[in-house]
Amino acid sequence: MKLTVVGGSPAWPNPGGAHSGYLVSSEGGRLLLDCGPGVLARLRKVEAWPRVAAIAISHFHLDHCGDLVPWLWGHLLGPVKGTPGPELWLPPDGRQRLELLSRGAHWDRAFSIREYAEGIPFDAAGVRVLPRRVPHYDEPTWGFRIEHEGSALAYSADSGPSPVLEELARAADVFLCEATLLEPEQDPHGHLTEAEARDAARRAGARRLLLTHRSVEHPLEELVYEGLEVEL
Numbered sequence: 001m002k003l004t005v006v007g008g009s010p011a012w013p014n015p016g017g018a019h020s021g022y023l024v025s026s027e028g029g030r031l032l033l034d035c036g037p038g039v040l041a042r043l044r045k046v047e048a049w050p051r052v053a054a055i056a057i058s059h060f061h062l063d064h065c066g067d068l069v070p071w072l073w074g075h076l077l078g079p080v081k082g083t084p085g086p087e088l089w090l091p092p093d094g095r096q097r098l099e100l101l102s103r104g105a106h107w108d109r110a111f112s113i114r115e116y117a118e119g120i121p122f123d124a125a126g127v128r129v130l131p132r133r134v135p136h137y138d139e140p141t142w143g144f145r146i147e148h149e150g151s152a153l154a155y156s157a158d159s160g161p162s163p164v165l166e167e168l169a170r171a172a173d174v175f176l177c178e179a180t181l182l183e184p185e186q187d188p189h190g191h192l193t194e195a196e197a198r199d200a201a202r203r204a205g206a207r208r209l210l211l212t213h214r215s216v217e218h219p220l221e222e223l224v225y226e227g228l229e230v231e232l
């Protein structure tokens, strides 16, 4: 597997950056984890239209799903009009949430829409994906563990501190974890500090920690940058 960081901005954009988007490549194809604003434009810099077998959305905050709308219009009116798009794996009840992003649009003409379920693995783009619910304020949110040929990648999505993060990242080769906060939150929890992310990685025994979803004004060691490629 190979991980490519397409966008790693927090809920506001870093200068010239894109919001959440992480490509997982294997011989089975490419899986895009989240599809925030700026991700499609960045992918289009390297190919006319991204050849992606599947997209998996962690939650419906706009910085993680906003570019599904222009991706849709590319298939309905744009350069890939009339061609089938990728599988789109959504949280439970995700079809209803799509309607709120662009009401009445023909989402099924652009995407092969699926909904995953808590704790039930699914296969997409040649890899196995385990979705696990993580705490993120009032928004139902799932982190992912992706496995392929003995390698494991864990993605926190947006999450407050939780033992689920340790389960997702247990002995993972790479733990891609958010580190949005400068100070720990009180209830309700929805994000992590650097220390909380490192603590989760240490408890999990993850081999490598990559931090993301962070403002450039507060740089860290192991903070990802757009274009970073990591082989697993």
Ligand SMILES: [Zn+2]
Binding pocket: 059, 061, 064, 136, 139, 158
């Ligand atoms: Zn969020």
